[in-house]
Amino acid sequence: MAHALNAGLRACLEEDPKVVLIGEDIGRLGGVFRVTDGLREDFSDERVVTSPLGEAGIVGSAIGLAMAGYRPVCEIQFDGFVFPAMNQITTQLAKYRHRSEGRISLPVVIRIPVGGGIGAIEHHSESPEAYFAHTPGLRVLCPSTSQDAYDLLGQAIRCDDPVIFLEPKRSYWSKGEVDPEAPAVGMDRARVVRPGDALTLVTYGALVPVALKAAAVLAEEGRQVEVVDLRSLSPIDDDTVVESVRRTGRLVIAHEASQTGGIGGELAARVQARAFYDLEAPVLRVTGYDTPYPASRLEEDWLPNVDRLLEACDASLKH
Amino acid sequence: MAHALNAGLRACLEEDPKVVLIGEDIGRLGGVFRVTDGLREDFSDERVVTSPLGEAGIVGSAIGLAMAGYRPVCEIQFDGFVFPAMNQITTQLAKYRHRSEGRISLPVVIRIPVGGGIGAIEHHSESPEAYFAHTPGLRVLCPSTSQDAYDLLGQAIRCDDPVIFLEPKRSYWSKGEVDPEAPAVGMDRARVVRPGDALTLVTYGALVPVALKAAAVLAEEGRQVEVVDLRSLSPIDDDTVVESVRRTGRLVIAHEASQTGGIGGELAARVQARAFYDLEAPVLRVTGYDTPYPASRLEEDWLPNVDRLLEACDASLKH
Amino acid sequence: MTAEPTEPWSVLDPTGTLRVDDRVPAGADALDLWAAYRDMVLSRRVDTEAIALQRQGELGLWPSMLGQEGAQVGAGSALRPRDVVFPTYREHAVAWCAGVDPVQLLGLFRGTTLGGWDPRDRNFHLYTLVIGAQTLHAVGYAMGVVRDGDVGTGDPDRDRAVLAFLGDGALSEGETNEAFAWAAVQNLPVVFFCQNNQWAISAPFSVQSRVPAATRASGFGFPGVRVDGNDVIACHAVAREALERARSGGGPTLVEAVTYRRNPHTTSDDDLRYRTGAVNDDWAARDPVDRLRALLTGGAGPPGVNDFLADLGREEEELAERLRAGCRALPVPHPGDPFLHTLERMPRDLERQRDEHLAFVAGGQGDRS
């Protein structure tokens, strides 16, 4: 997926001279995940800016650049380091269109590698999406495939809204062809990635392949699970999920982020409100626990995996 | 309620010489809401510290003070100004007990006036509780009465966990006697503030009196609504809510914060999971909308009010 | 002017006596003193009227700039049309100089808007209430100016500078310091104009710093200048030089204009809880408007001064009337507006919320409560 993102950035840099990348170590080094590899060389230091070490500065100056007519794409080095930028994101970036009564757009994209599963140390395995999804005025996207990474990133950069673009870091090394000409799904639409009728399994990012594995296991047991990749975490395409649940009657939601206040709770609340009489079982959640992300030696069992998903699906199907 | 909080701070300052207050303008001015009125004069500048203008500094230095054996109580001047402190709160304060394997406690309290309804300008009417509730390692409290404000604040300061203490600013001017000797309800327990059997109405902070008004209206119409004051937003006492819903079969949740990713979604998800077969109607939410908080001339209709609560209760009861 | 900051530099003293100093621009570059006086008086009238409107319940709040007109008109009069301003919430006189309709300043405080004007019209950005946040926007804008090639071309119609305002309290916010760091290493065309009005609400300057505000710049490696903020001529000279340096590619400057907030922090504040009336009076004696009037009317007074003052008095009254009427006529937003302006295209779930809300508002509430 890192390659797809690199290609996506390159395409946008070529297409629009106003696109500027800003972030720590994104120049010569190409970023710690090499997502910006080679871009500085091909587009100059002015357009691929290795920034001082300050996340508020990255986002705050991106806001100013956007006011000056640019389309900045920020990179936050790791999920755990976005918090120094929270003030600029929450009180400035997200609100400016509203404050200016729709006059001023801030087309800023903030790319953040997210999630666990790579054996990293503290602050390098966080899943901060709910903070952003709870902040009106932002779009929050999270691709699960290389093609989607390419498509969504392009849409995010071209879009006039601020976008938090979450890159599941476990998927950086996943292979996947990218067709730049393929027609892209709308960036605020969820996508049914495997059809089914027995249960709806919704997730996003790095857990999509996990969910597909769980669905494959259940298929062998004769139960067709519909897997939905949310893609957009704000706005949430609950229409697609509700439509699915109307058919399946059951819903399991999975994410790595802590349970309390996560996307799963929001979606569960919406679905039970909109499809109350269709639900044959309570909406179940398989999520990170309400503790700090643990030391990496614990993470294998910690992260929602196929078995935990299967357990939840079984529980739902038993109702 | 401001008086109750002042009395609560005073009692803690007297009781424990390690209690230190830090915040902008909390000294001579007594804070912009006068919650710390007179405390500097009675307890010295060393214990009631008028800080430089920096929220990261307030929380970060409180962490250091706690490491040195103190029990700092921070004041953030307004809800909208907590975001510069998010890094210290999220990556440092909330995680330290876990990082130190339970060895080190950080008994830091962060007081924040929250919510709308006072005709204020931008950033002065925010409801940021969900950010904190989604952050494991923090307790989040929100009193609705003067007595509770006094009790919960004392419990928060004496507690060894970091506590985000949200003060509904609309309630600052509400009168209410405080009995310092009254036995306090446990700080992580919700409280049934009006019993009923027709529907459970859950809220917290400034909306508790609003919910009670709605319940009174419905009582005149012969329907007894049970009103639950959540008090603790993290951990959430869903046991009390579930127990109530088991009896009433219906649940309406109200809060001022934006809907998506708010406490209401979390509670709805928990209740539908734990009381699925008891629910006679979908859990409904009456919340702030998913937009930035509007200019104050719009806020009267904007905030969840008695009529919006009644509408939701009616809708629930019609199922 | 870029040496180590010590005593604030001044040329016009409180009695209205002007000292000759070759750093004061002369000839075509000179400050038009009559215009500056007019700007100070009229913008002060905006301030005074706004306070009155607040008293009458027409505004929720007003942050008065009384006493800071010298600093603000000094800076504002040094702007060129293509320069860009990032204000705090107190730059009413700068807004005036930039040509923003003062009625538009009132909306934010009346609660009819969170903005009030189109920042692109006058290159004057929206007021920012979060202390320090705008300094980074100024830095980013300046990065854009550099990328546009609008620095150091020598073409006065092309080169641009960014002027960011901040208070003394803002010096303590991390973001402000990040802005200083970024501006320095990139040598950006930005001037940080700090009005050290001695107070951040109730915190005296000593709570923020033990050295002059201008000194902060030296730690980042760019010039800091300390100027008497109640001397509009000195402020103009300093701002002019700093902006010119920025436009020509000479990089950032931090200006500290030493002044005083003569009124409480806002109309909600009670300043006698933390400072004495006597000190307020001391500073009143150093008032920037009085000072320039003393110069202009000094001695026998230049020819025409009485007519000028009489005209200005009439202009003031007209302005005041326009403000009062304009304030009351400010449009109240439609209940659907926040939904409309949250994202470029309204998502379906937000449409549902809007429809519910509009139905609720239209339904006439209060049926039962």
Place this chain on the structure above:
Amino acid sequence: MTAEPTEPWSVLDPTGTLRVDDRVPAGADALDLWAAYRDMVLSRRVDTEAIALQRQGELGLWPSMLGQEGAQVGAGSALRPRDVVFPTYREHAVAWCAGVDPVQLLGLFRGTTLGGWDPRDRNFHLYTLVIGAQTLHAVGYAMGVVRDGDVGTGDPDRDRAVLAFLGDGALSEGETNEAFAWAAVQNLPVVFFCQNNQWAISAPFSVQSRVPAATRASGFGFPGVRVDGNDVIACHAVAREALERARSGGGPTLVEAVTYRRNPHTTSDDDLRYRTGAVNDDWAARDPVDRLRALLTGGAGPPGVNDFLADLGREEEELAERLRAGCRALPVPHPGDPFLHTLERMPRDLERQRDEHLAFVAGGQGDRS
């Protein structure tokens, strides 16, 4: 030593020649050169072994301090037992000087813990990965020291200082600058010790600042000192003076130790993408350990030097063996631990999550997948 920082102050040159300078403490206060050498060599061995353990898959990551031992041992050897240290993630030699068991440093990088030691045992706080965050904790701790009355009493067993480490990159974080502001206005007993190792991952120092790091302090009104970070004697002298000033109530100091990170940022980094091997070699020639060895063994060498070095060699091997064994023996946390350590008392909903998780772990996963 508190004048405007220019060239880093040095007494021991790369050839091992010691220049006489009266700022170097003598007599009982002098640095024990043998001990300093031993500390540098053994802590370097910790570093080398950790890299080897990472290569073997025993550690996930290791941030090497190779080349920074002079700065770290210089600072670490100036500590008194009651002083308190707030490190970044690279202060392995300071941890060594403070007496932290080096095996305990490995847990964080092995993934068996997010901490590893009890900060109270040695007054050495946990490593902090979020750049700059610890500088504010140091400030807060110093506020506590002041409130405890443990500053300026003149009693060497009572007075305390706080020593906060930071990198050159950390200078650009807002929080670091807030720490400087707080320390200055409160005149706190804190020493900020910045190891300017020229790089923040791939960003050279010029990305963070156009003036020396030590200069930053002047903007906040406290002394900044620039010292040759590869000269352990000079570093000790500077740290000693700054800590003593702090303990005695003289307030904060920013020390810039000019040094070089000879290895990549961490074992995951590839430094030849952004710097050349030739420059690395230049700095290798200025290595702090070599430099002190040259002094100690210079000329005919002092009596006993060979025995000393031989003993040290044996000690190194024992240490290495102890690290290897200790690393492998580090306890893996119990799956229930995170639940246990999130809050003081486990809330009921977290208990439910824990029970589910433990049942899941006990149930033996992988039945079907």
